[in-house]
Amino acid sequence: xxxxxxxxxxGASGYAPENxxxxxxxxxxxxxxxxxxxxxxxxxxxxxxxxxxxxxxxTNGKGLIKDLTLNEIKSLDAGGWFSKxxxxxRIPTLQEVLDLIGNKGIFLNIELKSxxxxxxxxxxxxxxVIEDYGLSGNTIISSFNHYSLLEVKxxxxxxKTAPLYMAGIVSPWKYARDIxxxxxxxxxxxxxxxxxxxxxxxxxFVNTFTVDDPNYIKYVIGCGVAGVxxxxxxRGFSALEEIQS
Ligand code: G3P
Ligand code: MG
Numbered sequence: 001x002x003x004x005x006x007x008x009x010x011g012a013s014g015y016a017p018e019n020x021x022x023x024x025x026x027x028x029x030x031x032x033x034x035x036x037x038x039x040x041x042x043x044x045x046x047x048x049x050x051x052x053x054x055x056x057x058x059t060n061g062k063g064l065i066k067d068l069t070l071n072e073i074k075s076l077d078a079g080g081w082f083s084k085x086x087x088x089x090r091i092p093t094l095q096e097v098l099d100l101i102g103n104k105g106i107f108l109n110i111e112l113k114s115x116x117x118x119x120x121x122x123x124x125x126x127x128x129v130i131e132d133y134g135l136s137g138n139t140i141i142s143s144f145n146h147y148s149l150l151e152v153k154x155x156x157x158x159x160k161t162a163p164l165y166m167a168g169i170v171s172p173w174k175y176a177r178d179i180x181x182x183x184x185x186x187x188x189x190x191x192x193x194x195x196x197x198x199x200x201x202x203x204x205f206v207n208t209f210t211v212d213d214p215n216y217i218k219y220v221i222g223c224g225v226a227g228v229x230x231x232x233x234x235r236g237f238s239a240l241e242e243i244q245s
Contacts, residue, residue: 002243004220005033005227006236007109009210010051014231017082018058019049020089024100030233035101036109036209039094039126040065041119042073047094047129050078053117057081059091066117094126098133108139109185109207109229111164112152115145123151127159140207142185153180162207165190173199185209188220188228196224214239 011023012030019037027035038051048065055061055068059076070093079086094110101108110130114122123141130136140160141152149161162176162183169175172184172195183205186195191208199206207227211217217239220228230236 002221002240004225004240005107005207006030006233006240007034007036007207007227007229008032008233009036009229009231010038011035012231012233014212017079017086017089018231019051019092020078020086021092021096021100022079022086022089024092024097027233028101028104028106030237032106032233032236034107034109034227036111036229037094037097038111038113039122040113040117041122041125042070043067044069045125046070046073047122047125048073049092049094049097051113053113055091064117066119094129095133098129098135102133102135108135109162110139110141112141112143112145112148114143114148123148124155127152127155130159131156140183146179149181150179162205164209171198173202173204176204177202183207183226188216191220191223191225193223200224218243 008027010018012026013023016022016026037049040048042048054064059078061076073091078091079089130139136159142162142164144164146163152161160182162185164185166187176184185207188208188211196206205226208220208225209229211228211230214235
């Protein structure tokens with residue numbers, strides 16, 4: 001029995017505009033095991049769910065999130081760039097996403113976008129919110145900024161953390177242990193059966209991103225990863241079915 005979890009990357013972002021409520025709703029329709037999303041902070045201190053530091057690519061606006069107020073961000077159309085059908089979608093706050101998915105029993109992977117722009121206290125703010133929603137036991141906090149993960153552990157040891165990386169970490173399971181992390185989130189080209197085995201032997205889970213090619217999805221599942229992040233959750237479930245049949 002394969003236990004790999006299917007994680008909707010930025011929501012089901014192959015089918016609806018990434019990191020919007022429509023993408024998270026779509027992910028729920030696919031019955032995903034988990035959802036990944038990205039968090040920044042607005043000028044007035046709100047936690048904003050968006051991938052880029054700026055709003056230019058995914059909205060009809062311009063500028064950096066750190067320079068925009070929540071009201072300014074909320075005035076932008078975050079769906080029209082993807083398809084007319086989705087125009088009128090707004091960039092959500094973290095709380096708005098949790099209002100939708102918080103009681104669905106799926107796990108959450110919050111990626112702190114704490115670099116290159118540094119948001120003061122973003123770690124504390126995110127922890128406060130997930131604690132308010134009773135989700136701290138059901139959340140993994142990840143980041144390419146591993147100092148942010150040290151800060152998360154300093155604030156609350158029991159929250160799971162996982163360093164994101166693209167390539168080139170020697171013995172990442174040792175590194176994860178060194179920084180007090182619970183897992184690793186490698187780019188999928190790094191995944192091998194040995195990586196997963198040695199990590200798991202050392203008590204470190206492996207969730208990999210972002211795998212949309214069905215053959216690669218099958219490959220990483222075959223390597224035994226705990227979770228696979230994909231923009232197309234249905235491809236993840238088809239791969240699981242194929243492997244099990
Ligand atoms: O958290 C996995 C993945 O989202 C990391 O890269 O750039 O898609 O946020 P990115
Ligand atoms: Mg991300």
